[in-house]
Amino acid sequence: MGKKLNLNKETSGTLFLSGNEAIARGAWECGVHFAAAYPGTPSTEILETIGEHYPEIKAQWAPNEKVALEVAAGASFAGARVLSAMKHVGLNVAADPLFTLSYIGATGGVVVVSADDPGMHSSQNEQDNRLMGRAAKLVILEPSDSQEALDFTREAFGISEEFDTPVLLRVTTRVCHSKSLVHVSERREVPVKGYVKDIAKRVPIPANARKMHSRVEARLANLSVWGSKSTLNRIEMKDPSIGVITSGISYQYVKEVYPEASILKLGMTNPLPWELIGDFISRVSRVVVIEEGEPYLEESIRSRFLIDAQGKSLVPIEGELSPELVREALKPESAVPHPFREAELPGRPPTLCPGCPHRGAFHTLAGMKFSSTGDIGCYTLGLMPPYNALETVVCMGAAVGVLAGIEKALEPGEMPKLVAAIGESTFIHSGITGLIDMVYNGNTGTVMIMDNSLTAMTGGQQNPATGKDLRGEPTPVLDLVEMVRACGVKRIRVVDPHDLKEMKKALQEEYAAPELSVIITRRPCIMAYKPLRKTVAVHDPAKCVHCRACIRLGCPAISWDPEAGVPLISEMHCWPNCNLCVQVCPVGALSKDLEGVV
Amino acid sequence: MSFTTNIILCGTGGQGILLASEVVCAAAWNSGFDVKKSEVHGMAQRGGSVSSHVRFGDKVCSVLVEQGTAHMIIALEKMEGLRWAHFLRPGGRLVSADIRINPMTVNTGAAVYPDIDALVSDGGIPCTEVPVLSIARELDNFKVVNVALLGAASTLIEGISLSSWEKAIEERVPQKALAVNMEAFNRGRAVPHLTKGTAS
Numbered sequence: 001m002g003k004k005l006n007l008n009k010e011t012s013g014t015l016f017l018s019g020n021e022a023i024a025r026g027a028w029e030c031g032v033h034f035a036a037a038y039p040g041t042p043s044t045e046i047l048e049t050i051g052e053h054y055p056e057i058k059a060q061w062a063p064n065e066k067v068a069l070e071v072a073a074g075a076s077f078a079g080a081r082v083l084s085a086m087k088h089v090g091l092n093v094a095a096d097p098l099f100t101l102s103y104i105g106a107t108g109g110v111v112v113v114s115a116d117d118p119g120m121h122s123s124q125n126e127q128d129n130r131l132m133g134r135a136a137k138l139v140i141l142e143p144s145d146s147q148e149a150l151d152f153t154r155e156a157f158g159i160s161e162e163f164d165t166p167v168l169l170r171v172t173t174r175v176c177h178s179k180s181l182v183h184v185s186e187r188r189e190v191p192v193k194g195y196v197k198d199i200a201k202r203v204p205i206p207a208n209a210r211k212m213h214s215r216v217e218a219r220l221a222n223l224s225v226w227g228s229k230s231t232l233n234r235i236e237m238k239d240p241s242i243g244v245i246t247s248g249i250s251y252q253y254v255k256e257v258y259p260e261a262s263i264l265k266l267g268m269t270n271p272l273p274w275e276l277i278g279d280f281i282s283r284v285s286r287v288v289v290i291e292e293g294e295p296y297l298e299e300s301i302r303s304r305f306l307i308d309a310q311g312k313s314l315v316p317i318e319g320e321l322s323p324e325l326v327r328e329a330l331k332p333e334s335a336v337p338h339p340f341r342e343a344e345l346p347g348r349p350p351t352l353c354p355g356c357p358h359r360g361a362f363h364t365l366a367g368m369k370f371s372s373t374g375d376i377g378c379y380t381l382g383l384m385p386p387y388n389a390l391e392t393v394v395c396m397g398a399a400v401g402v403l404a405g406i407e408k409a410l411e412p413g414e415m416p417k418l419v420a421a422i423g424e425s426t427f428i429h430s431g432i433t434g435l436i437d438m439v440y441n442g443n444t445g446t447v448m449i450m451d452n453s454l455t456a457m458t459g460g461q462q463n464p465a466t467g468k469d470l471r472g473e474p475t476p477v478l479d480l481v482e483m484v485r486a487c488g489v490k491r492i493r494v495v496d497p498h499d500l501k502e503m504k505k506a507l508q509e510e511y512a513a514p515e516l517s518v519i520i521t522r523r524p525c526i527m528a529y530k531p532l533r534k535t536v537a538v539h540d541p542a543k544c545v546h547c548r549a550c551i552r553l554g555c556p557a558i559s560w561d562p563e564a565g566v567p568l569i570s571e572m573h574c575w576p577n578c579n580l581c582v583q584v585c586p587v588g589a590l591s592k593d594l595e596g597v598v
Numbered sequence: 599m600s601f602t603t604n605i606i607l608c609g610t611g612g613q614g615i616l617l618a619s620e621v622v623c624a625a626a627w628n629s630g631f632d633v634k635k636s637e638v639h640g641m642a643q644r645g646g647s648v649s650s651h652v653r654f655g656d657k658v659c660s661v662l663v664e665q666g667t668a669h670m671i672i673a674l675e676k677m678e679g680l681r682w683a684h685f686l687r688p689g690g691r692l693v694s695a696d697i698r699i700n701p702m703t704v705n706t707g708a709a710v711y712p713d714i715d716a717l718v719s720d721g722g723i724p725c726t727e728v729p730v731l732s733i734a735r736e737l738d739n740f741k742v743v744n745v746a747l748l749g750a751a752s753t754l755i756e757g758i759s760l761s762s763w764e765k766a767i768e769e770r771v772p773q774k775a776l777a778v779n780m781e782a783f784n785r786g787r788a789v790p791h792l793t794k795g796t797a798s
Contacts, residue, residue: 016623016633041639121638145634145661178661179623180634249661256660323664338666340723342684345677346709348610348701350644378644386706459639551706556645559705572740 017182019175022146023085023113024049025182026153028057031190033080033108035059036068038429039458040087041122042176043115047085048461051470056187061455061462061470064396064429065090069097069112076108077202079193081157085113088129089395093430098166099136103204103212105164108193109157112138113169115176118292119320122457124376124393126318128293133168133270137216139223140168140270141232142248146180152267155232163219163226170269172292174249174320220271227273235280236263243284244330245277245297245309250290253326261330272300281305288314288330292321352381354557355575357452357523360497363553363580364504365389365419370511372421372448373406375399375431378457378525379421379450386554391418396426400434404443419511419519424451424480425463432487438516439488446510446517450497451480452525460527484518491517498523500583531576531597541566543589550581550590602655603757604663606682609674610699611645617770618672618744619650622755624766626654629758634661645702647678654757672751674744675699676714676727683723691791692718692725693751695743726750726791733785741775742782749786 017025023046027035035057037047050059062068065086072082086094091114098112114132117123133140141156143149149171156167200208227233239260246254247266254263264280266272281287281301289298289311298311314329315321327334352359362382365372366389374380374390375398382390392402403420422431427449435447455461462468464478484492491513495506503521510517537557546565550558557573558581560566567581567590577597582590603626607619616637623633631654638648651663665685671692673679679694686692703709718725728750730743745767752763763783771779 016627018637044639174636174661177637177639178634179637180658180661181627181632252659252661256664322662323660327664336664336666337688338684339688340684340686340721343680343717343721345681345712346701346703348645348647348678349703350611350646351702353644381644384702385708457644548707554702554706556702556705559700560707 011186012184014181015184016179017146017150018045018177018179019143019146019149019171020045020115020177021049022149022182023153023169023171024054025184026150027083027111028054029150029185029187030154030157031081031188032057032083032157033192034072034075035083035085036062036071037085038062038065038068038090039455039461040090040115041458042117042173043085043087043090043113044458044461045176046113047470059470063464065094066097069094069101072110073097073101073104076106076110078108078195080108081190082108083111083113085115087123088114088116088127089123089125091129091132093396095132095136098138100204101166102136102138103209103216104202105215106160106166109160110166111153111156111160111169112166113171116170116172116293118172121173124395126293128296129168129170130269130296131294133170134296136168137220138166138168138270139163139268140170141267142170142269143175143267144248144251144265145175146178146182148267149175150182150184152232159223163223164215165219165223170248172249224271224274227268227271228275230268230273232267233273233276234265235276236265237283238262240284242286242288242330243280244288244290245280245301246290247297248292250292250321250326253321253323254290254330256323257327257334258330266297269297272297274304277301278305281307290315290321290326290329293317349384350381351384351554351556352378353526353575354555354573355526355578357497357521357525358382358450359553359555360500360503360523360580361421361448361450361521362387362389363584364497364500364507368417368504368507370417370419370507372419373399373402375422375426376457377423377426379423382421384554386552390421397422397430397434400431400447401437403445403447404434404438404441407443407445408441417511419446419448419507421448421450423456424449424453424465425455427480428464428478432483435484435489435518436487444514444516446507446519449480449484449518449520451520451522452528454525454528456525456527460525480520484520489516489518491515492520493517494520494522496523497521498578498580500580526575529598533576533596535576535593535597536571536574537569537579537581537590537592539567539569540589540591543587545587545589547586549584549586553580553584555581602653602658603755604668605652605670605672605755606649606663606668606685607652607672607674608647608649608678608682610678611648613648613674614741614744615648615650615674618674618748619652621745621748621766621770622652623654624769625752625758625762626652628762628765631655631757632658634658636661647681649678649682670751670754672747674747677711680714680717680723683718683721686723690724691754692723693747693754694725694727695730695747696727697731697743724793726789726793728786728789730786733782736785737778737782739775739778739782742779745771745779746782746786749783750789750791751786752783753787754791
């Protein structure tokens with residue numbers, strides 16, 4: 001095991017890698033030159049690993065997934081091998097370049113990683129991007145563990161360049177965030193081919209695009225034939241009474257619970273290797289399809305071969321699969337007894353961290369009986385008690401457009417007390433176009449840009465407003481105030497959300513203003529800096545009036561002692577550079593020395 | 599048929615579950631096993647329930663532990679340990695730190711933190727409560743609670759040698775903190791596995 005996961009120094013041998021680390025390693029080994037992404041769970045660590053360990057690859061965060069893929073496309077036009085990684089919903093943002101890049105093909109190899117999140121560990125939907133990949137007429141590869149994540153990444157670049165096609169490497173949370181042993185090898189440099197003008201290939205005006213489309217159809221037909229011979233797809237022939245067709249992580253569950261079954265393991269799931277599938281079907285008496293998510297393989301196989309293959313009648317469309325679910329589907333008689341009952345316990349949902357800048361903003365909204373149209377980030381947690389101050393989420397950037405639309409649908413007197421709540425990274429990603437729309441179409445609402453100077457929910461990544469790039473190097477800071485002003489907003493103010501008086505004043509005045517306004521709540525995420533000294537809020541029980549105002553902050557460092565009727569401050573959790581509880585205590589029972597903390 | 603050992607490590611976001619599971623995996627790998635583990639990233643890490651499944655043996659397929667098959671639940675927080683206890687196999691054991699962390703719902707008074715000891719003993723769940731807080735206090739270092747807990751767990755995990763554990767800790771823990779972690783591990787190892795109120 002690498003001591004500090006110092007991947008670059010291990011030129012060959014075995015490492016214990018997550019799927020994401022293995023994809024990064026695979027890209028490095030096969031000479032990738034350029035990688036771009038926008039962070040999104042469960043894909044984030046692919047670019048982080050490249051940034052940290054593989055300096056041979058030029059790697060960068062993009063403002064959003066569409067830009068990431070466009071920059072990668074340009075690098076491919078110049079003959080570089082490129083990788084772009086995103087979460088499943090990020091592929092929606094990148095869909096515009098993706099679908100046409102499929103027509104254009106790959107001068108330097110193009111691999112797009114789609115990290116899907118069945119079970120929605122950290123996502124707003126469960127879309128199965130095999131359907132997207134098929135719609136875009138891409139090759140789709142589905143690794144089932146970290147070794148395959150590395151091997152398939154390398155294979156993907158070979159396919160991309162041989163068949164002149166982008167490849168969608170489709171992984172899921174359990175592949176991205178599981179670790180297993182991986183055989184690694186050295187990097188093999190490939191030259192950047194250089195930029196050669198080729199209008200017929202890269203300008204899809206209708207006359208060109210029609211020819212491109214013909215090439216795409218021929219490409220898919222060729223790849224289907226190729227796939228039947230490729231080692232990406234394999235038959236593991238055992239008991240012929242049952243034949244399981246499976247892909248991705250589901251393969252591991254099938255092997256676990258039913259090692260005697262005959263298996264067709266599909267590593268390439270678009271285009272499908274029809275010849276191989278037909279051969280497998282002819283050798284088994286019953287066909288079962290075990291796949292997570294949509295009945296993607298099942299429907300294709302049923303309609304192609306007109307057989308009664310069972311799939312979603314046995315395993316659910318919703319959620320992740322598990323060994324339990326696959327056992328129930330394939331071998332219910334082998335169910336494992338559970339000696340212990342599942343206990344009914346209070347849940348433990350995620351919370352804003354102690355010291356989180358968003359707490360000041362949401363506490364103030366809640367105190368004013370205001371709420372918000374929300375967005376994707378840590379601040380989505382504004383919906384939780386005790387704030388209950390966020391009530392819509394659609395997608396990255398939608399907080400702004402949704403607020404605008406509610407205002408458009410209602411008469412002025414009917415407007416609920418809503419502001420838009422959106423983080424700075426999400427605003428840059430795709431909220432700014434919503435703001436331009438608000439200015440352009442005469443909206444009058446208030447947009448709160450929550451600038452914590454970090455893309456936090458995904459673990460703390462840099463973005464154009466932080467002044468650092470993927471590798472932590474200094475880069476120009478995007479000036480949010482000037483950007484908002486340039487959109488045409490006249491009322492802009494910057495406020496520290498932990499200054500509760502100012503925060504409240506800003507919300508009152510800007511909400512009451514008859515024109516569009518933007519409040520930038522600016523305070524860094526606690527992951528963005530290290531306080532210079534430790535200091536803890538002190539509670540004086542003699543002064544306490546037992547009003548629980550401090551508890552209503554929803555701070556994980558403050559709990560209630562029901563016997564003494566006073567708050568307990570956790571020394572371990574109290575954030576040095578925060579005094580929200582001191583501000584909300586009406587009698588001064590809480591105090592804190594903030595001198596010299598930052 | 600090959601034999602696989604199944605362990606679930608659990609606790610709350612920020613407690614260092616991922617590092618603890620990394621040490622278990624390194625130790626199993628050092629002892630020559632195939633190893634897989636699952637991790638939790640993203641939103642759940644913000645103070646929510648966090649778990650990591652670890653499986654090792656000759657050849658591991660599924661990364662997820664199946665209900666009713668876990669040899670051990672290693673819990674850095676008491677309620678989180680009970681949350682996973684139904685994954686234990688007959689003869690399995692819950693090895694739990696004596697740490698309680700209130701969920702937000704308990705802090706705000708919307709829920710009550712249950713009497714975990716009573717629930718564990720009513721459910722007949724074999725449980726070792728490891729006094730990691732006093733070990734940490736003795737060593738004046740609260741970061742070592744996870745390694746102390748692993749020390750206690752290690753004496754019941756078959757197939758991994760002591761030297762494999764020690765090497766794993768050396769590999770994963772910063773050099774500066776190595777001595778104190780080794781001491782915490784050894785004090786954990788001295789904790790006997792007695793189930794409260796039973797003769798186990």
